Amino acid sequence: MAPIAIQSASEYPSTDLKTRFTKSIPSATSTGLTNAGIKHTNDPEPQLSKLDASKLVFERNTSPKALPEPNSPEVWAQNVCTDHMITCSWTSSTGWSTPNLKPYGPLSLMPTASVLHYATECFEGLKLYRGYDGKLRLFRPDRNCQRMLTSATRVALPAFDPKELQKLIEVLVATDGEKWLPKSRPGSFLYLRPTMIANDDHLGVRKPDEALLYVIACLFPSFDTGRGTAALDANPALREKERPGLKLLASKEDTVRAWPGGFGFAKVGANYGPSLMAQGEARAMGFDQVLWLLGKDCDVTEAGASNFFVVWRTREGRLQLVTAPLGDKIILDGVTRKSVLELARERLGGEVEVVERKYTMCELEAAVQEGRLLEAFAAGTAFFIASVSKIHFRGEDLEIPTGKGDSGNYAAVIKTWLHDIMYGQEQHEWGVIVEERQLNA
């Protein structure tokens, strides 16, 4: 077994203090469904164990699955996970338990479990890449782990040291990477899903006293092979007659994804379920995703579950890459979004102005009508960089240019840079190499 660097947990952000401060003050009058935690506020606070990857206990899967062929129906089903998963439970009285790396399998939850009623859940999405140099890489996993802490805090789930979560992710992929992303398949990836759920078995509407952190690795089809709409090639039945690129349906005022003071910035379940109705309606009308607008001015926020960028020329002739800002916590602080912005500032700085600001559908519409809109694209982990070819807004189709036929020019350039970092064609600090474990060693 190759060594995996496991360090002791360092102190993590002050969220933890707050968690400990607020959790033990019940008030039975005060509930929606009422609070029954009969604790006294002056109980001494027990010493809570921290999340500690170095304590990991490994139970090997003795019935491993066969690896499906690339692009097979099993892969498209998005439900084949690797042989193992990470689990770690938490209680408000003891803190984090010993993490386990164990055979992938079902979870047992009581019908009263908090997560099933109150959406006390959050997750992350990142990928493990098999590089063309034969190495396994994660892409900026520290960003995902930090965001997971932000998301957990937003739905009253427990805090943890993000560095320990990253170590746990690394142990899982180091264990299953060799088999599930074989060196014979460079350019392939696994989708990783760290998840936290509250599994308290009581119905009180209150801050959870029990939680389960788990990490699974799932086979995903490649929706992207270097072009904007490669999924259509992988699945010809889906190809539309129109030119490639995502077709977006702008949301109406009666369907709003996120709101100032809400939780649009966090990767919590509550952002997803309520969006599926509008997504389903968009698909029934032949669109790929919803372009989420906000407010009377129709601020442009996100496309589906991805961030959204436009490249336009201002009326003064300046070339700009524009995306919505993080300030009001409406949109997700995407790792791909951040990376696009950083690469564009670093490598396109002389040519393109990189702008994070509120902008409206009216501005976007005007840019299209005046021939100033050069391209638009969605950016996210699963989506990667996907060019947009049409936006339907208030009864009109806005045709978005796709310079290279199926991708805008800048989208193509940025995508290539990111792709090269992910698959080791460019050595870069964002590509974090994971040493593989030898299961038979």
Place this chain on the structure above:
Amino acid sequence: MAPIAIQSASEYPSTDLKTRFTKSIPSATSTGLTNAGIKHTNDPEPQLSKLDASKLVFERNTSPKALPEPNSPEVWAQNVCTDHMITCSWTSSTGWSTPNLKPYGPLSLMPTASVLHYATECFEGLKLYRGYDGKLRLFRPDRNCQRMLTSATRVALPAFDPKELQKLIEVLVATDGEKWLPKSRPGSFLYLRPTMIANDDHLGVRKPDEALLYVIACLFPSFDTGRGTAALDANPALREKERPGLKLLASKEDTVRAWPGGFGFAKVGANYGPSLMAQGEARAMGFDQVLWLLGKDCDVTEAGASNFFVVWRTREGRLQLVTAPLGDKIILDGVTRKSVLELARERLGGEVEVVERKYTMCELEAAVQEGRLLEAFAAGTAFFIASVSKIHFRGEDLEIPTGKGDSGNYAAVIKTWLHDIMYGQEQHEWGVIVEERQLNA
């Protein structure tokens, strides 16, 4: 076994058609995490089975639990359910399966289950009452079942005939009612929790293809014994030094529960998890719940997970019972709310004007300062009618009168009316009598 009237399912609202229309149109480019349903839109739609309570299969619990004492720690824990539960599964290709009444126990979910990631979940809360006439009653269960359909639709869960859900609830309580709400304990109740979750085992962000409906019955402590803050009596450690009544902390602009175009009106998990952080902060500051405000004008919406009412005199001297309106889908269409409004209109009509309209904290504040605010109360199933004695808003405490010492006069009157209907002291169509099954017959 006493007969339970089971009729064949009647047609249910058009939601179902829409469900069937939108579910089978995949588009793999279009997902956040992508859609892998490789179905063709021109497949003939299979005949889907409807939810049908008459097909119920009963598996008796051969290891029944002991009934805890009233007000015991088990009851306060809110995690003791009765011996049985209803379950019924659904798939997009076959519809609803045979419902089961079976021993209460854990659910097995794959770590990829939709509900654990995307909050594809909704629920209801209603109570079963043991009347002073020895009979079991539900309170307006048709309203809960209809709202469950509304909530399910909002998060892309399958449609069903609400009448069939009501029959399933009735079967459960008819079975477990005799033991768990013994005739020797008139004036007691069980809390019922119909729940629906998406249990698809894949990570695609899309309309679920599998769901599980279940109904459980849980012991809840009585947070209400006829007075506003009786929970304090039941749990003296929680009693504060101040006069009784709920103390509410008005939310700030940076924490919003629901918004126009969102899902505040639906009983979906997504409304709860994200509210727990503010709830925890309020409790840490010594308040019972959050009074949720919205927008720059600070519209008053809900208190915790309950509806909120004020009784005031206008400057013109008119006496009004006021609550926020349903029109913009911000607040829950509460069964208790509706019942309060209907009873007040019917029985207090000559005396009190009943008003559903937007109103602001400024109006409420002015009414307090000018001595025109007579009382305020929260209303909901678990909460019942709970008088409010204080609201903290922008650094100031607003003291709310509680005419009868611990409850406003109108709150007390309305509560008595509702209580009498629930426990059979007034025969009323809202109190739906359930015939009990003899398990040994």
